[in-house]
Amino acid sequence: MKVLGAPISAIRQMFLCEAGFIGITGGVLGILVGIVITYLLGNLLAWLYWRWSGHRISL
Numbered sequence: 001m002k003v004l005g006a007p008i009s010a011i012r013q014m015f016l017c018e019a020g021f022i023g024i025t026g027g028v029l030g031i032l033v034g035i036v037i038t039y040l041l042g043n044l045l046a047w048l049y050w051r052w053s054g055h056r057i058s059l
Helices: 008-053
Strands: none
Touching: none
């Protein structure tokens, strides 16, 4: 960008915006993946408990 004549402040602002976007996107995706894994693991453990003990538990 410096080659194109952009001032340092514009390059810094672009870098910070890009880094913020990547950070927020990664955080949201991490939360969503955590929720999905928790749901799947909870259902798997409930199924295994029911399978081995014969008792039903409600989630």
